[in-house]
Amino acid sequence: MKSYILIAIFLFTTGIFAQSLEGSWKLVEENGREITDKEVIRIYQDGYFAEGAKKTENNAFLWAQGGEYDSGDYTETIDFHTMNKDLVGVDIDPKLTWEGDDRIKINNVKELQVWERVSDNKNELTGNWVITGRQRNGEMRRSTPGDRRTIKILAGDRFQWVAFNSATGEFMGTGGGTYSAENGKYTENIQFFSRDDSRVGASLGFDFEVKDGEWHHSGKSSKGEPMYEIWSPYAAAYLGNQ
Secondary structure (H helix, E strand, C coil): CHHHHHHHHHHHHHHHHHCCCCEEEEEEEECCEECCCEEEEEEEECCEEEEEEEECCCCCEEEEEEEEEECCCCEEEEEEECCCHHHCCCEECCEEEECCCCEEEEECCCCEEEEEEEECCCCCCCEEEEEEEEEECCEEEECCCCCEEEEEEEECCEEEEEEEECCCCCEEEEEEEEEEEECCEEEEEEEEECCCHHHCCCEEEEEEEEECCEEEEEEECCCCCEEEEEEEEHHHHCHHHC
């Protein structure tokens, strides 16, 4: 009997820990309506989430939001929100329920959303990053991120960068899509871009190396100009300096 109890406990706890939000998710239903007119992707990684949305018919940018989350009883603290900047800094406590390992429901009173997992793949660059270095005129300039910062979150084969100010609610821009990182080559395939939706469909290739826990990112920008950036883990570079 004791062995059966131990097996049951093991299976139960294994099931709990297997249900990880980390990775990428797609909104498939809202208030009972199937989502077909827009694409909404949410990425969870390292206690942070980012969401980007576009119209499916013409790739026009719709909105972005994100911030820290606690997967325990599921709460969100909003860092940026393009539709309502008054939500920046607000703690939100929606109800999240699981339907298997790859489908969740999030009920925030106004909407009942159903999300399905896109991917939980991981690679060398999986994580939530914040830019802390940029080369200008041959000189690498380092900085400590504050209220105004640029992050890039990568998980489940998806990426999203966001530039914002969490103190003022100001939003500077975002973009995202799919990516690959293998053998020192990093490629972004743009699927939404708040500043210029004509960039959707473009692919950008870069060289990358992770040194001392930091992501060294080099190549040419979307404007064709040479660039060299250093991205640090968000929790260490930003939260660690608060």
